[in-house]
Amino acid sequence: MNRQAIFLLFGLTLFFSQVNGQTFRQQFNDFVSKKDTVGQQQLLEKWEKTDSNDPELFVAYFNYYIIKSKQEILSVGQNPKGSNVLQIMSQDTTEKEPIAFMYGDTYYEPNLLSKGFDWIRKGIEKYPNRLDMRFGRIYMFGELEDYENFTKEIIKTLDYSSVNKNKWTWAENKSLDDPNKIMLGSIQNYQIQLYNTENDSLLNNMKDIAETVLKYYPEHIESLSNLSIVYLFQEQYDKALEPLLKAEKINPKDYIILNNIAEAYKNKGDKKKAIKYYELTLKYIDDDEQTKKYIQEQIDGLKSK
Template identity: 45%
Template structure:
């Protein structure tokens, strides 16, 4: 019996060793951008260990990186981002040169389909989920980006935030750390400066609140989406809900004051700036005093 168990353990160790060797070899070819040998490693890997979790992440990386193409473009109009200014013979600005990233949809879909299979087999692998979310953000597919984040939030309730990472190692992450990661994704949408996308930021925040109703950061995020679209009553209502959860949160209090200021309710704005002075730090106190002074001078 011990001999049989010893044999089984040896086989298991051998299989893990094969996986790690393939993984290391694949990463080596990634560093040199050798897609030919990357595919050779993946093909052999798949024939021997078709259900290896790292095979799915490696195939995903292979197709995603292969889909990515950098193209130099010229334009007479200056746009956001880094670029080179082109000058004519009179040293006048003639145009702008910059690089743009384009993605081959066929390769991209292959990668996304593979990581979907990986997530189905290994639903606790947070790196797979975050990897897919990252890719969707890179291609600015904000609808799918949001959908994948919401799926991850929902599954965090199923597995009680018991996640794994590369090589199926346990990922030590608290609920607060997980929600902070989700907050970063919402900030990514916010930083597009496209008000049409604020609805996605709101959807993510509402999903969090479905499971964590006292999550003040999500209430604040929702209020921001309403402030940016000029819906001040909705923004204030959301922030007042946050205030009921924590009456001493001076960031919430400052935002309520700002909401009332934008709405034109000077009296309520001053009231909440005074609350901020009571509970805020030095910076918040200084800012609130300035705001009160400005409001009184109007």
């Protein structure tokens, strides 16, 4: 299945600004911006003695150990990361291709990393409604490419949203405006993160997350789409159509859903329905000329057969 042929629904991209409310929190953020780890440590020790149950203390300790554990290293290998890459050429001048690459990489010292995760775990246990703590842990599992725990933590968050009825809080225990939308939008971005790895072994992770979302939020169009995408890649086209047709009933003008329905029918060999849904996609699509051109090519190709 061609990834370029499948459209993925994008969730809400969130940018939360730091609110410098509490004195300790403000001072800690200042030390972080100055990269003063000694100042951070001294402040944390003082903070812990003053108020060991302050929820912001757990977040600060988590950040402290994550920052301290992170190390930039030079790596040599065949799969370079990042934009700053040096090619290592063979001494044999007839060899035109590099024999290896040298590039910058990130390493997290395991003991320090473990301490950070321990602090955020304790924070979540004490303050289970703090969505920022949960997202912080999920983010780090993503950074570490630990997609098993990444997925487990997302599912735990979804399960708990049913318990607390989405009464989530953020930094300084402040309530969120439209917490349900924020949670689901962020989780959709995590799904996109999994998809963008282009690692087909993670399709089942996407499926597990989508099914959990739909367990609690059965009309969440993005998750219906995600579930269908997994089935499309697995060439289970009838199964892919089930969530797609549900999504179409919820929003019959969603061109991403319409395109994926067309893709499913095309791969099933149902030319008539594929053309119908490609034409509907063209009808409702935004001003994206490149995508319009692709859709028109699909229609022309099917009609010429």
